[in-house]
Amino acid sequence: MGIDKNLISSLFVHADTALIHGQRLGELCGHGPVLEQDIALTNISLDYIGRARLYYDLISKLEGNNKTEDDYAFHRIESEFKNLLLVEYPNKDFAYTVAKQFFIDVFYYHFFLQCIESKNQEIISISQKSLKETVYHKKWSSEWIIRLGDGTDISHQKMQNAVADLWMYVGEMFVPTEFEQAAIKENLMADLLPIKSLWEAEVKDIFSIAGIKQAENNWAQSGGKEGNHTEYMGYILSEMQYIPRTYPNMIW
């Protein structure tokens, strides 16, 4: 049986997105706006990194090359990463952190709901586990969109600004690459088009409670899934990969 390159690439999208997002959230450790939310953010970060580990494990099995999660996380270069651009965006302030989280939580909620019907048993297992956690994440981020959007004038303005700045990155979530198309056709991965309408409806709902206006311009930046990243990615990887690259083959 040949190696399913399309499936592997599709899995990398979500493994890498989970890893980079977990890394960005980890930056907030000790820097959260209040203690309880600092803890919330780092707990969410752990969940995402755990998810990345599960995906890398599966990829390693499919590639059949004995690579470990560390090989994938620390010894690949920028152009090999397939994460969504959205998760590279810096945490300019808490509103940006919440908006980013909200956008991907709603996406992953619907994504995993579909993936539990995959033809691949391991994808089903990863999705069942991740779905449970995504329910918590989505609740957390939705509540904060509302608290900040429907908060003070300042919090409302900051939330509005964050949503406006991040809006051009959400489209990428719903446009499948060729390799994703192939995996979708084989009923291995979730179909992104139906997820788009579900996502739009849910975001609209929460935004209306929060009093947040959506941008009207729907032009979407893309390229992350093909290894073309924002300028932020270089800095993220330098920091994340620094120690393993500086001291290769070190063990605890």
Place this chain on the structure above:
Amino acid sequence: MIQNSDIQAEVQSIFSLLEEVKDPEIPVLSVIDLGIVRDVIITNEDIVIHITPTYIGCPAMGVIEMDMLSLLWSIGYKNVKIETVISPAWTTDWMTESGKQKLKEYGIAAPNKNSKLVRNIFELEENIACPRCNSEHTLKISEFGSTACKALYQCQDCKEPFDYFKCH
């Protein structure tokens, strides 16, 4: 000749031994109380233990694995392997009743019986009782507590804060 009943007895004895392996964060709970040991499979000289993580990113799992291996090696078992199985997904329903009681005595509110996954915005889990004074007049301070599996609550009667082990 090894009888099936011998193997069964061996499996039971390993399950009992594993009561000695405690959750590093909540040392009153054993891995058996948590329901994370799913299976002990013995074939010839090899022992394979299936464990399942509570939360995917739980950092305690690595420590728990090492503790389990160390314990079994120290008793003389040589060929022991620990495998992580993620399906079916762990649920707090797998926590033993005695485990829940130990949690309460330790000062952590145990996951509610028959509780569904709370998913709607601003929805609260019902009737979380204070482990100190048993009052159900409690307030959620934060969804995420000292660990991913716990939420932070405060009792509105005795005013003490406490961790609640979330239903999952």
